Amino acid sequence: xxxxxxxxxxREGTLASAGGAAFALGLCSQCGQQPELKLKLPKENxxxxxxxVAHGADPAxxxxxxxDALGGLGKLITPGDVVxxxxxxxxxxxxALAATTNPDVVATVVELAVEAGAREVHVLDHTLNEARLxxxxxxxxxxxxxxxxxxxxxxxxNDRHFKELPIEGGVSMTSWxxxxxxxxxxxxxxxxxxxxxELTRLTLxxxxxxGLAGGERGAWHPDIAQRLADVNSAVKVxxxxxxxxxxxxxxxxxxxxxxxxxxxxxxIAGVDPVAVxxxxxxxxxxxxxxINYVKAGHERNLGEIDINxxxxxxxxx
Amino acid sequence: xxKGKSRLRTTRRVxxxxxxxxxxxxxxxxxxxxxxxxxVSIFLRSSPLLALTAMLSSRAWIAAFVPAIVVVxxxxxxxxxxxxxxxPFGTTLDIxxxxxxxxxxxxxxxAATQQRYHPVKYVVLTIVVLxxxxxxxxxxxxxxxxxxxxxxxxxxxxxxxxxAEKTLQTAVRSNFLPGFVAWLDQAAHQSVLAFTQPxxxxxLVFLAVFVGIVLLGLLERRFWCRHLCPLxxxxxxxxxxxxxxxxxxxxxxxxxxxxxxxxxxAITGKGEMxxxxxxxxxxxxxxxCPEGVSTFxxxxxxxxxxxSVGLSRRGFVGAVAGGIAAVPALRTNxxxxxxxxxxxxxPGGDEEEKFLAECVRCGQCMRVCITGxxxxxxxxxxxxxxxxxKLVPRVGYCEYNCxxxxxxxxxxxxxxxxxxxxxxxxxxxxxxxxxxxxxxxxNRNCAVCEECCPTPTKSIELRDTxxxxxxxxxPLRRPYILPEVCIGCGLCEYKCPLPAxxxxxxxxxxxxxxxxxxxxxxxxxxxxxxxxxxGRGGDGGGD
Numbered sequence: 001x002x003x004x005x006x007x008x009x010x011r012e013g014t015l016a017s018a019g020g021a022a023f024a025l026g027l028c029s030q031c032g033q034q035p036e037l038k039l040k041l042p043k044e045n046x047x048x049x050x051x052x053v054a055h056g057a058d059p060a061x062x063x064x065x066x067x068d069a070l071g072g073l074g075k076l077i078t079p080g081d082v083v084x085x086x087x088x089x090x091x092x093x094x095x096a097l098a099a100t101t102n103p104d105v106v107a108t109v110v111e112l113a114v115e116a117g118a119r120e121v122h123v124l125d126h127t128l129n130e131a132r133l134x135x136x137x138x139x140x141x142x143x144x145x146x147x148x149x150x151x152x153x154x155x156x157x158n159d160r161h162f163k164e165l166p167i168e169g170g171v172s173m174t175s176w177x178x179x180x181x182x183x184x185x186x187x188x189x190x191x192x193x194x195x196x197x198e199l200t201r202l203t204l205x206x207x208x209x210x211g212l213a214g215g216e217r218g219a220w221h222p223d224i225a226q227r228l229a230d231v232n233s234a235v236k237v238x239x240x241x242x243x244x245x246x247x248x249x250x251x252x253x254x255x256x257x258x259x260x261x262x263x264x265x266x267x268i269a270g271v272d273p274v275a276v277x278x279x280x281x282x283x284x285x286x287x288x289x290x291i292n293y294v295k296a297g298h299e300r301n302l303g304e305i306d307i308n309x310x311x312x313x314x315x316x317x
Numbered sequence: 318x319x320k321g322k323s324r325l326r327t328t329r330r331v332x333x334x335x336x337x338x339x340x341x342x343x344x345x346x347x348x349x350x351x352x353x354x355x356x357v358s359i360f361l362r363s364s365p366l367l368a369l370t371a372m373l374s375s376r377a378w379i380a381a382f383v384p385a386i387v388v389v390x391x392x393x394x395x396x397x398x399x400x401x402x403x404x405p406f407g408t409t410l411d412i413x414x415x416x417x418x419x420x421x422x423x424x425x426x427x428a429a430t431q432q433r434y435h436p437v438k439y440v441v442l443t444i445v446v447l448x449x450x451x452x453x454x455x456x457x458x459x460x461x462x463x464x465x466x467x468x469x470x471x472x473x474x475x476x477x478x479x480x481a482e483k484t485l486q487t488a489v490r491s492n493f494l495p496g497f498v499a500w501l502d503q504a505a506h507q508s509v510l511a512f513t514q515p516x517x518x519x520x521l522v523f524l525a526v527f528v529g530i531v532l533l534g535l536l537e538r539r540f541w542c543r544h545l546c547p548l549x550x551x552x553x554x555x556x557x558x559x560x561x562x563x564x565x566x567x568x569x570x571x572x573x574x575x576x577x578x579x580x581x582x583a584i585t586g587k588g589e590m591x592x593x594x595x596x597x598x599x600x601x602x603x604x605x606c607p608e609g610v611s612t613f614x615x616x617x618x619x620x621x622x623x624x625s626v627g628l629s630r631r632g633f634v635g636a637v638a639g640g641i642a643a644v645p646a647l648r649t650n651x652x653x654x655x656x657x658x659x660x661x662x663x664p665g666g667d668e669e670e671k672f673l674a675e676c677v678r679c680g681q682c683m684r685v686c687i688t689g690x691x692x693x694x695x696x697x698x699x700x701x702x703x704x705x706x707k708l709v710p711r712v713g714y715c716e717y718n719c720x721x722x723x724x725x726x727x728x729x730x731x732x733x734x735x736x737x738x739x740x741x742x743x744x745x746x747x748x749x750x751x752x753x754x755x756x757x758x759x760n761r762n763c764a765v766c767e768e769c770c771p772t773p774t775k776s777i778e779l780r781d782t783x784x785x786x787x788x789x790x791x792p793l794r795r796p797y798i799l800p801e802v803c804i805g806c807g808l809c810e811y812k813c814p815l816p817a818x819x820x821x822x823x824x825x826x827x828x829x830x831x832x833x834x835x836x837x838x839x840x841x842x843x844x845x846x847x848x849x850x851x852g853r854g855g856d857g858g859g860d
Contacts, residue, residue: 092718128769128812130687130716132349132512137718155513160486198779199764218814222761223788256773292791 079117162214274303447640688713710807745805754820
């Protein structure tokens with residue numbers, strides 16, 4: 001057997017590393033040729049076009065009731081689908097303070113999606129407070145995982161999952177770093193919570209999509225209405241389930257005091273994101289017209305802003 | 318070679334490796350989620366040098382340093398076994414010394430030359446302790462545990478994480494064995510990788526300090542431990558009365574192999590003399606002794622003790638004079654005396670003088686900071702404040718519910734806070750730069766700072782101006798700070814959408830008579846009187 005000398009080791013080691021580097025470079029050059037990423041399309045479905053409003057004392061039950069009132073997730077999800085459920089996990093706050101979506105609501109949506117045959121259900125949010133803390137305290141990570149979802153962190157605004165994607169028909173922006181789950185999932189269920197917001201008056205479903213955007217999202221604020229209308233035109237939400245079990249009526253969107261929480265015990269579901277937001281605004285004594293981005297969304301034909309023109313199915317659970 | 322006895326050396330190497338791995342594991346776990354029972358700062362709390370200087374400079378008993386007392390007792394029994402078996406920095410130097418061995422000069426100087434510079438460590442020790450007496454804490458710059466903590470925590474780990482993360486990302490992009498790579502990615506993030514890449518200001522300075530000490534190994538093995546380490550000097554002093562000693566039995570042929578092998582230069586004479594304070598009980602001498610007569614035991618019989626090289630009277634007087642001269646050199650501080658500079662300190666570090674006296678600059682708070690906003694100060698507030706933590710909100714803010722830094726602080730310079738206490742802890746005050754802030758400078762609506770503000774009653778208020786937004790035509794509202802509510806967490810500055818410098822900035826606490834400050838300080842003093850010197854449960858001083 002030949003003995004390995006130091007010189008021999010160095011020579012062969014150098015050759016081997018050069019080979020490895022060449023191989024790695026070859027792999028890298030492939031990455032440039034990966035198929036272009038495309039945002040998901042709207043999922044064809046036979047859900048009712050009405051607005052469902054469920055009333056009751058149990059968040060999980062009214063979530064199910066609202067979805068059932070539209071026909072159930074079976075009318076949206078076909079077996080094998082990859083479903084993205086987008087709650088609001090932004091703040092390091094317990095559910096009782098109504099800063100984040102109720103974990104029972106998220107868990108129920110995940111369960112129903114799994115029941116409907118979804119191959120994968122993803123839950124994630126680009127949070128404002130530190131993600132490890134918000135995922136835990138909101139109760140959402142645990143509840144969603146137990147219900148069968150894949151829960152993943154967004155690691156800050158430069159997370160590698162944020163990919164510069166075109167905003168088709170954008171007025172205020174033409175592209176933005178969006179989470180690549182939007183290129184992998186074919187169903188998007190938005191599960192926001194209705195809250196006060198000083199700048200836009202309310203933070204509702206359309207605004208909840210900010211949690212799928214990376215980069216310097218704060219820079220949207222001077223032109224928030226058009227930016228949100230842009231992102232809502234590009235990112236196709238198939239179903240919105242508005243958590244109005246508890247709503248935050250002041251000091252939003254973070255709150256922090258029980259005095260700011262109002263128990264409204266409702267769940268609003270619909271395929272029309274503008275109509276859902278308009279209805280939710282009424283819980284605060286406002287109309288969709290009062291919220292600049294909802295108005296902009298209506299003007300961009302994203303949905304109906306006048307809830308008198310929408311058929312509402314009220315159910316109790 | 319004595320087979321039976323070389324087993325002792327092997328045991329020592331295994332123990333050294335185990336302690337180094339434990340140290341590295343604890344560095345790794347100094348992060349959210351902090352393990353409930355693992356005392357992540359136990360190595361720092363085992364340093365009698367840090368214990369002594371922190372208690373001297375803060376003039377208080379710090380219960381968290383009980384492990385250091387244990388180490389002192391250990392040293393009385395087993396001499397400098399800490400240096401030879403436990404110290405993670407010593408073990409690191411053993412490893413680097415091995416790599417440097419082929420570049421080291423072959424000619425070995427005689428024992429007298431080798432020992433000529435041993436007293437330098439006493440000079441370092443004298444100055445460090447003397448400064449502590451005058452309330453100046455500089456031990457952390459020289460304590461080997463601090464150096465190891467800073468090097469591994471703020472240099473080595475971030476570098477490791479960077480390389481590992483980039484490699485993983487390349488693997489993910491390459492689509493090579495995607496299932497395996499995805500599994501590896503997840504497993505790595507759940508075990509060894511950071512949540513986000515840690516970045517520390519001036520990490521190159523820490524790297525340079527480390528590399529400098531390592532390169533001293535070109536002159537002699539364990540150069541730092543022999544000549545410079547003030548912690549080693551403490552152990553050296555205690556070792557002179559220790560029970561464990563080296564003896565050379567009859568039959569020594571004066572082959573001097575032990576003297577050549579000794580990495581501390583502790584063996585003198587004809588191989589039979591040992592300087593007890595210099596020996597770190599590594600058992601190399603008895604491993605190489607061909608006659609098997611070099612031995613260690615507790616017997617009180619005739620030990621061939623070499624005279625330990627102490628500090629001469631002249632040297633001691635010089636060190637004292639140097640230490641006293643260093644006091645005004647460090648404390649006469651233009652930046653601080655003129656009020657030019659004041660940091661936003663981590664929560665509970667609001668009494669600057671007290672904080673400077675108690676902080677040992679170990680970097681644990683920076684390592685654990687969940688947003689990465691705690692960064693080492695350089696010279697901007699004078700040499701005295703060098704490497705103390707300050708909040709740089711543009712890099713990371715102080716998370717409202719987070720209390721990690723107080724939990725890892727080895728000295729209690731940062732107190733352990735409950736979540737409720739943390740909510741009321743004021744660390745600074747925000748103010749607007751109206752030349753930059755969008756609603757002020759550009760007449761556009763923006764309220765990112767207001768929406769993020771974590772105080773239940775917002776510390777930022779939007780007020781009507783009677784003007785309209787110049788683009789959207791909506792009513793323009795401008796933000797104002799409510800300083801009596803603001804806690805200075807820096808979330809507003811962090812989230813401000815302006816590039817580079819924000820339009821809202823966090824500076825030091827505005828009102829020195831803020832009633833909230835008085836409450837916080839009174840609470841701290843009450844707690845201190847009840848004997849809670851800070852420290853995490855299980856670490857000695859927990860609550």
